[in-house]
Amino acid sequence: MTFFQKIKQTINLLKEVDLDQLTQINEKIDLKQTLATLEKLDDRQIKNMLKLLHHQGKRGQHQLPPIDGDFYNLDLKLTDTQRNLQLRVRQFMEKEVRPIANDYWNKAKFPFGIIPKLGELNIAGIAYEGYGCAAMPFLMEGIIAQEIARVDVSISTFFGVHSGLAMGSIYLCGSEAQKQEWLPKMQKLKTIGAFGLTEPNVGSAVSQGMETTCRFDGEHWILNGQKKWIGNATFADVIVIWAKDIDSKQVKGFLVRKENPGFKAEKMEDKMALRIVQNALITLTDCKIPETDRLQKANSFADTAKVxxxxxxxxxxxxxxxxxxxxxxxxxxxxxxxxxxxxxxxxxxxxxxxxxxxxxxxxxxxxxxxxxxxxxxxxxxxxxxxxxxxxxxxxxxxxxxxxxxxxxxxxxxxxxxxxxxxxxxxxxxxxxxxxxxxxxxxxxxxxxxxxxx
Structure with a gap:
């Protein structure tokens, strides 16, 4: 890692250092020699040096420490690649989301314009292997969730539902053909996913009390029932629906497309939290799903629990x-x-x-x-x-x-x-x-x- 890459990582801290102070320092030192010395420092030494500079300030002026919630410097445990990605996500959230978050939250609307830009970050399904996914550690999935929620929890929820629950269901429970059909498009956020498990009459006990049913009529699976609190469902292209098989009494998973006959999603209004998230009440009325859209490796609630x-x-x-x-x-x-x-x-x-x-x-x-x-x-x-x-x-x-x-x-x-x-x-x-x-x-x-x- 070059010195200039290290400086790029600490640019946010440099912004808080007084410019007059930097000018005075530049007049007193040999810049070429200083750069050669600095190039030998590791990340921790550079960060501590910048903190020291920040505290010095102008004579007679009280310089305040930077605002940073990572008090134990956990970011130093990340690799250079991981840290750079973290900062890219942070920059995106600060530039694209923070200026509009309160307005969209207040109006309970979703800023659809950010989706293509979010897709360019290449972070959906980041811990999965293949299908365009980055195959990075699950740690980075957590770091990204933190960075997005640090600015807006609604956008973090949208992303978690899509990347974690929807993509995760297909990744863990789908056939290879289903993975090939859906995951590359979802990884780029060109296709949006949702996850339907919770129901109007059952939440915590859904493993035993699921009321949404499915039955096979010889040609299609027929789904009936309702799902509630389903994030992204008002505009998602594919919704993972979990239903109990009338015959086997086992829970199965289905990839329900928004254009499937018998599928209806109604936006839930008047929420006091996550107002940007478009939660829906889903109603399934004799909704016909082909066998090819049944998650082939989802045959009991134990498979749901893995997700x-x-x-x-x-x-x-x-x-x-x-x-x-x-x-x-x-x-x-x-x-x-x-x-x-x-x-x-x-x-x-x-x-x-x-x-x-x-x-x-x-x-x-x-x-x-x-x-x-x-x-x-x-x-x-x-x-x-x-x-x-x-x-x-x-x-x-x-x-x-x-x-x-x-x-x-x-x-x-x-x-x-x-x-x-x-x-x-x-x-x-x-x-x-x-x-x-x-x-x-x-x-x-x-x-x-x-x-x-």
């Missing part, structure tokens, strides 16, 4: 991103907001809130980092993923609450972003398994007793 286990880690990372976005927004606000002729960041009680937020955030970050390592090592269990989902969604609630606290009355205004994070944290707390269900999964693992009804 959920694979993606639950991503939801924990999403919670971290939400918390980080709230923390960094709150920290930025406290440095600018003045009361009693001082920035409120200088007050003890405000600093207490900020440190509590950072403590929670750092604990969450280190937990999910290890969680993804377990996934990449092939030893991730349901209870590993469930513990992270429980802890991170709980702690995120606390972080966003404190962020709203330090903003005072302004905490309920969208213009400061925190209000959006507060609302969206409530959705993270419930989906991909409630706190109670995930708690019982972990409880069963550590005690040997199942407390499920």
């Amino acid at each position: 959920l286990k694979m993606t639950r880690a991503g939801v924990a990372w999403q919670a971290v991103g939400c918390a980080r976005g709230a923390y960094e927004s709150a920290l930025k606000y406290t440095k600018k907001r003045e009361q009693f002729s001082k920035p409120i960041a200088s007050f003890q009680l405000v600093q207490n809130h900020l440190v509590e937020m950072l403590s929670n955030l750092t604990a969450m970050q280190t937990m999910v980092f290890r969680l993804s390592e377990l996934q990449d090592e092939g030893i991730l269990t349901d209870e590993h993923a469930s513990l992270a989902k429980v802890f991170c969604s709980l702690r995120t609630r606390d972080v966003v609450s404190r962020a709203r606290e330090v903003l005072g009355g302004n905490g309920i205004l969208l213009e400061h972003d925190v209000a959006r994070f507060v609302a969206d944290a409530e959705a993270i707390y419930s989906y991909e398994g409630t706190k109670e269900i995930n708690t019982l999964i972990v409880g069963r693992a550590i005690t040997g007793y199942s407390a499920f009804v």
